[in-house]
Amino acid sequence: MINQKHITDPFELKKLPKLHPYRLVWTAYSRLLDSYGKVTQIPISSQLKSFVPEHVFKNSGSFLPETAVTSNQLELLKIAIATTEYLSEPLAEIGSYRGATTQKLAQETKRLIYAVDPYIGYGGWESDLDAFKEKVEFLPNVNHLRMTSGMAFKQLQNKSLSMVFIDAVHDFSNTWFDFCSWSSLVVPGGLIAMHDVDYFPGTNLAFRKIIAQTNKYSLWGYCPNIAIVKKLDVND
Numbered sequence: 637m638i639n640q641k642h643i644t645d646p647f648e649l650k651k652l653p654k655l656h657p658y659r660l661v662w663t664a665y666s667r668l669l670d671s672y673g674k675v676t677q678i679p680i681s682s683q684l685k686s687f688v689p690e691h692v693f694k695n696s697g698s699f700l701p702e703t704a705v706t707s708n709q710l711e712l713l714k715i716a717i718a719t720t721e722y723l724s725e726p727l728a729e730i731g732s733y734r735g736a737t738t739q740k741l742a743q744e745t746k747r748l749i750y751a752v753d754p755y756i757g758y759g760g761w762e763s764d765l766d767a768f769k770e771k772v773e774f775l776p777n778v779n780h781l782r783m784t785s786g787m788a789f790k791q792l793q794n795k796s797l798s799m800v801f802i803d804a805v806h807d808f809s810n811t812w813f814d815f816c817s818w819s820s821l822v823v824p825g826g827l828i829a830m831h832d833v834d835y836f837p838g839t840n841l842a843f844r845k846i847i848a849q850t851n852k853y854s855l856w857g858y859c860p861n862i863a864i865v866k867k868l869d870v871n872d
């Protein structure tokens with residue numbers, strides 16, 4: 637069983653001096669894992685015979701403005717929201733960028749959505765924050781936490797969630813940290829969606845490790861470059 641407490645938050649590690657031995661060794665190992673991800677990278681679609689998800693889109697559909705999430709990927713996320721509608725717990729989106737996905741997801745449910753994004757330059761800047769604010773200002777169920785995934789997790793660690801959408805930094809270490817942290821808050825039957833599972837080697841490796849844990853998660857939905865797992869009840 638994975639113990640979230642033993643997984644390093646890559647952003648917390650940045651507080652150590654660059655030449656600190658722990659940071660140096662950890663960074664080298666982290667890069668090695670990304671390289672391993674690259675040489676072993678396979679599309680998640682190649683796993684569908686073994687894992688048989690309930691919802692599959694064969695192609696990703698068309699591009700949408702201000703997001704890398706495509707039309708069919710968004711449809712899959714909407715089905716996931718509808719499926720978890722019987723649960724009352726909030727949702728969380730890790731990585732919100734210009735708010736395109738946050739807005740679409742929040743319009744599908746009355747549940748609260750925590751939108752976690754620090755806008756500190758790792759893919760999201762102050763100008764992206766302005767676009768985000770414009771998209772969500774009329775949505776009462778969006779709660780923006782302007783902080784990193786790790787900081788937000790510390791703030792919410794006693795809460796339960798019905799669904800999480802992880803789409804922040806796409807190397808192995810960040811994806812793995814985000815998954816292990818946020819999935820620990822998801823109730824049994826809840827869903828965890830992850831973007832970029834096919835195109836980014838680190839995220840691809842992390843997702844292959846996740847679906848291998850068949851006692852804890854089942855592959856619930858897939859559309860090229862996005863996949864969703866269901867958290868199983870320990871008694872399932």
Ligand SMILES: C[S@@+](CC[C@H](N)C(=O)[O-])C[C@H]1O[C@@H](n2cnc3c(N)ncnc32)[C@H](O)[C@@H]1O
Binds near residue numbers: 735738803804
């Ligand atoms: C790929 S974009 C998110 C895209 C968004 N879901 C969409 O489709 O429009 C990645 C976002 O992750 C944010 N980010 C970077 N580091 C982060 C961290 N440690 N925790 C949470 N979000 C982070 C960036 O600011 C950026 O806006």
